[in-house]
Amino acid sequence: MKYWLIAAALAAATPATAQIVKIDGSSTVFPITEAVAEDFQKAKRGAIRVTVGISGTGGGFKKFCRDEIDVSGASRPIVKKEMQACAAAGVEYFELPVAFDAITVVVNPKNAFIKQLTIAELKKMWEPAAQGRVMRWNQVNPSWPDAPMNLFAPGADSGTFDYFTEAVVGKSKSSRGDFTASEDDNVLVQGVSRDVNGLGYFGYAYYIENQDKLKAVPIVNDKGQAVTPSMESVLKGSYTPLARPIFIYVNVKSLGKPEVKEFVQYYMTQGAKLAREVKYVPLPDHAYKTAWAHVLNGKKGTVFGGAAEVGVTIEELLRREARL
């Protein structure tokens, strides 16, 4: 009895009638995409369904290039290997920048000696050679106290980890291993807020929501200015190299489906407002217009050429988008 029911179920269920937009990818992009998905479904009164998963930037691209999902969120541009995988499967894509995030270096509010950090100092703390050797603050900078240095950072599956190591050490994923790692940024927040000698890094949103427990460290940029992460400094392009663009990638074939097209259009018109709401730095309005125009004009592919890059400012991103 039960078995033929199930067999009948399988036979009956194959034609998918509901319109579903399938999204997966980076946990950094998730808050924006989730907000867009929530409002979009409300605006459409449930006629179009949107699902959002979190597999990380790399995991998202794997599914995207296997043609399993319509949209993939990415906290870094697509890399060579992923471009090849997509090409092999015949998956073409549009690359749409949706916002900027500022990776924020934080210390305990009681920490009085760190006023600013240079990339060279960060490198001394985080490079693989520091493992087991650079354990005290005065080893990084002699003017700092002789106290233990306790480091907190996202785990190796995170796009934030990829970007930070690329920007600071010079090679993606190249980092010391003896720090407290967690894929859950709240664990890092708790860690630094309870440890006077703690230092950590994660996305800007986690700092803003926990400002009372953490202190953001100004980072010295290539012009020699110490800049605190904020919406303004990211917009001006002075918070470098730790500000980074985040993207959605849309399958060209999926855009043929009206529900996906409507969703992406909604993303490009409401994305700025919603990005600000979830504490990301929105792009200037014309950036979203340009991106949507690229979709309408069929300008496919990436403007990054598959290489890992750091310190791309909003201005530079827009210039490249315009050239596509």
Added chain:
Amino acid sequence: MRALIAKHKRRDVLFALLGLLALMIGILTFAALFVDMALRGFGRLDLDFFTSFPSRHAGQAGILSAWVGSTLVMAVTAAFAVPLGVAAGVYLEEYARKNWVTDLIEINITNLAGVPSIVYGLLALGLFVYQFGLGQSILSAGLTLALLILPVVIVATREAIRSIPQIIREGSYALGATRWQTVRYHILPYSSAGILTGIIIGMARAIGETAPIITIGALTFIAFLPPAPLQAEPPYLSFEWLLSPFTVMPIQMFNWTSRPEAAFQANAAAAGFVLVAMTLAMNALAIWLRYRLRRNIKW
């Protein structure tokens, strides 16, 4: 002599205290966690919490898609694990010959019960999701969890059957009953209490599982329900929900704990409270059923 008795009595008291301590460590830890969760989540527990979809606004977010997802996945799990597990258990106890093959099977089933759940997730990802093309659906998740609890159900079934005295079977055969009739009218009814307990313990484990469900691709944000199984127009029954995308309670909870906004922590606590309450309710059901079924057995 008196001294010896006193010494033994002292040891007796000592062990009782030790045992009590051991018991309290477990119970108090659980109670503290549960009370903490209840206190933090209490403000969020209202009807809206159960009838709202997840949202980026902590105050409006609810667990509708999560508890419906969990319930449907559990239904599929039970529909597969119960008949398969009970049939396998009955066969092993009542039909199979005792030789090295059955010994080997027995060892393997016991081992399977200890395999980490993520391994089942990986197996299911390859087999159900891609090979059978079931996709990242309620059906895939239910089948995965069914595999996970199958050993528990089989072992419980065998234990329950073994506790039936041999004279019951001999009595049945003596009256000319076949093996099937003996199983159908005696073995199954008498062992049903123990089998039920095993099923519920397995289900209680399955409802809290996260790793295999994430592996096969449960979603984090989903703001709609699977298609309803009952339709207004013919053929009235629909099984489309089996292939629908879904999320479950533990995933919803995990997503909320990893949010930057502190207000979501209350949501996570409330969802945790509901999940524990669901598990306790299942266990309560098991105890009640066992009590009722035992009462009907008159040997």
